[in-house]
Amino acid sequence: xxxxxxxxxxxxxxxxxxxxxxxxxxxxxxxxxxxxxxxxxxxxxxxxxxxxxxxxxxxxxxxxxxxxxxxxxxxxxxxxxxxxxxxxxxxxxxxxxxxxxxxxxxxxxxxxxxxxxxxxxxxxxxxxxxxxxxxxxxxxxxxxxxxxxxxxxxxxxxxxxxxxxxxxxxxxxxxxxxxxxxxxxxxxxxxxxxxxxxxxxxxxxxxxxxxxxxxxxxxxxxxxxxxxxxxxxxxxxxxxxxxxxxxxxxxxxxxxxxxxxxxxxxxxxxxx
Numbered sequence: 302x303x304x305x306x307x308x309x310x311x312x313x314x315x316x317x318x319x320x321x322x323x324x325x326x327x328x329x330x331x332x333x334x335x336x337x338x339x340x341x342x343x344x345x346x347x348x349x350x351x352x353x354x355x356x357x358x359x360x361x362x363x364x365x366x367x368x369x370x371x372x373x374x375x376x377x378x379x380x381x382x383x384x385x386x387x388x389x390x391x392x393x394x395x396x397x398x399x400x401x402x403x404x405x406x407x408x409x410x411x412x413x414x415x416x417x418x419x420x421x422x423x424x425x426x427x428x429x430x431x432x433x434x435x436x437x438x439x440x441x442x443x444x445x446x447x448x449x450x451x452x453x454x455x456x457x458x459x460x461x462x463x464x465x466x467x468x469x470x471x472x473x474x475x476x477x478x479x480x481x482x483x484x485x486x487x488x489x490x491x492x493x494x495x496x497x498x499x500x501x502x503x504x505x506x507x508x509x510x511x512x513x514x515x516x517x518x519x520x521x522x523x524x525x526x527x528x529x530x531x532x533x534x535x536x537x538x539x540x541x542x543x544x545x546x547x548x549x550x551x552x553x554x555x556x557x558x559x560x561x562x563x564x565x566x567x568x569x570x571x572x573x
Contacts, residue, residue, distance in 0.1 A: 378525050381403075383413075391425075400555075406452070430452060446487065452469075496524065
């Protein structure tokens with residue numbers, strides 16, 4: 302190999318190493334996962350440390366063919382159940398023929414057992430949102446385990462939905478690597494979202510509708526809340542727009558059976 306060729310190859314290699322290192326340092330993707338399964342290497346996939354970032358920069362492959370990404374959307378509703386707004390939400394979902402996943406607080410479900418049971422009877426999915434809704438990132442390991450298991454037991458007693466023992470969402474989306482590892486050790490997948498709708502803030506119906514349409518991804522898990530009138534009123538327009546764009550509404554359980562975790566953790570933007 303001639304000297305000029307060696308020099309060119311050396312320059313190309315150096316540029317590649319420099320680019321990979323720079324990309325690893327600045328690249329933010331996957332630091333907020335949508336789905337963590339029991340088999341996920343939490344540290345390598347989601348840590349902000351340099352070594353995991355270098356690993357992700359060298360292994361991530363982002364497919365650009367949007368036609369191959371399934372247009373599936375799971376509406377998820379946190380908190381409650383609530384004595385007024387949750388039945389109103391269930392009526393709306395029933396009228397729209399949309400199944401959804403409800404991440405319920407265990408002690409609230411015990412307070413309103415009839416509403417909890419109606420959620421399941423109406424064809425929706427019930428998953429674990431802990432027993433008392435604490436910030437798990439501030440709790441001891443024993444408390445995290447207790448919150449997950451007691452929440453699951455309370456919901457299982459009321460609904461017998463398998464999702465109560467397989468899916469958990471940390472309150473407020475607050476977690477640490479340790480939180481994720483504890484959930485994994487208990488056999489749970491941690492379900493977060495590809496889009497935070499922002500309905501937990503004071504927001505108008507048009508603002509919420511615009512946000513959901515403009516931030517659509519394929520596939521999609523949307524964070525919503527069941528105690529919000531604005532959310533209920535926004536649903537007919539949102540459901541119609543997504544269906545016109547070729548989306549199908551499913552529960553989280555159905556979604557994770559049809560897509561890979563990487564597809565949810567690297568969703569592609571999609572026009573709606």
